[in-house]
Amino acid sequence: MSRSRKPLLVFDSGVGGLSVLAEIRALLPTAPIVYCADNAGFPYGAKSEAELAARVPALLGRLVERYDPLLVVIACNTASTIALGHVRAALDLPVVGTVPAIKPAALASKTRVIGVLGTPATVRQAYVDNLVAEFAADCTVLRHGSVELVVLAEQKLRGQPTAPEAYRAVLDGLFGQPGGDRLDTVVLACTHFPLVREELTAVAPHPVQWIDSGAGIARRAAHLSAGHVWQDAPQGLAVFTRHDDSLVALRPALLHYGLAQMEIL
C-alpha cells in the first residue's frame, strides 16, 4: 500500500464528466479529485478532428504539470475517440479513455437494433465503426449526433428549465430513422447524456434501455489505483479554462458532486 495525496484528474469539455465522476466517487470515495472542464473549448462535438487532436493533449499536459495526478480520466467520448492515442503518447502516466458502450449494448439488445447517441464528432469516428464491426456486426446500428442535447445538459446543471419538446426533437433524429421503431437499446455515447437520462426516458417514443460507460470507467480507474490509499477525501477542485458568468449558477451542481473549490486555469 502506498499513501499519497495525488489526485485523480477527470477531464471533459464541460459538465458531462460529472456523470463519470459520480461513478468514480462511488468506488473510490476518499480519492482526491481535480475535475477540469475545458469550457473555453466547449462544445467539442462541433470541433474538427484536427483541432481536438491538437488541443486535448496540450491542455492535459498543462494540467498534469500543474496538479501532478496519479492518473487521468478523459471523461469525454469525443476527446477519447479522437485524441486518446495522442494523449497517451504525450503523457507519462495512466490515461483512461471513455468510448461508446457498444459492446454491452450489443450484448443486451434483443431486437438487434441499437442506437448510438453522441456528439456529431463522435458518431462519425472510425473508432465507432471499429467498435460496431467488432462487437455489433449482427446489429443494425443507428447513429445520431446532437450538440443540442449537450447544451440541454449544461443548462440543466445550471438550474435552467429545459422543455420536453427539446428532448423529443433530439430523439426524433434517432428514433425517426428507418428501423427506429425496433430500437431497444441506446448507447449514451456522450458523458453529458446520462445527466439527462430521466428527461430522455420521459419523451422516448417507446421504452428502451440507456447504456453508458461510466461504471466501466470507474472500475478501470479503481483497478489502476489499486494499492493506493488516500487518508481522507479533501474537498474536490473544479478547474475551468476560462471565466464565464454562468459558472456561479453551476456551484450547487458542483457541490453535489463534491467539488467545493473552483479555480480558473
Ligand code: DGL
Ligand atoms: N461530454 C463530451 C462527450 O462525451 C462532449 C461534449 C461536447 O460536445 O463538448 O462527448
